[in-house]
Amino acid sequence: MEFGSTEYLPYLLYGTGIFGPNAAPITPKSAKMLAWQNGGPSGPPWIFAKSVKGMIWPGKLDEIKTNMKQGFKDGIARYK
DSSP states (O other), X not given: OOTTOGGGHHHHHHOXXXXXXXXXXXXXXXXXXXXXXXXXXXSOSEEEESOBOOOOOHHHHHHHHHHHHHHHHHHHHHTO
């Protein structure tokens, strides 16, 4: 799948794994382990896992950031 592919878009919009619509970890369907190549220059060339949490969608990150800012402001207001 190419980075610019429209097939990739729902995963960016709605998240994957525990952060996505199914709210469940990503596990292999027909193998014992998930495996993918490490894209970085350091570390192991391959990474293996029985499951992964998934990817949070950017809109959720904005919501979390807003809630954290409001919580911080509320905390400061209590001690003024």
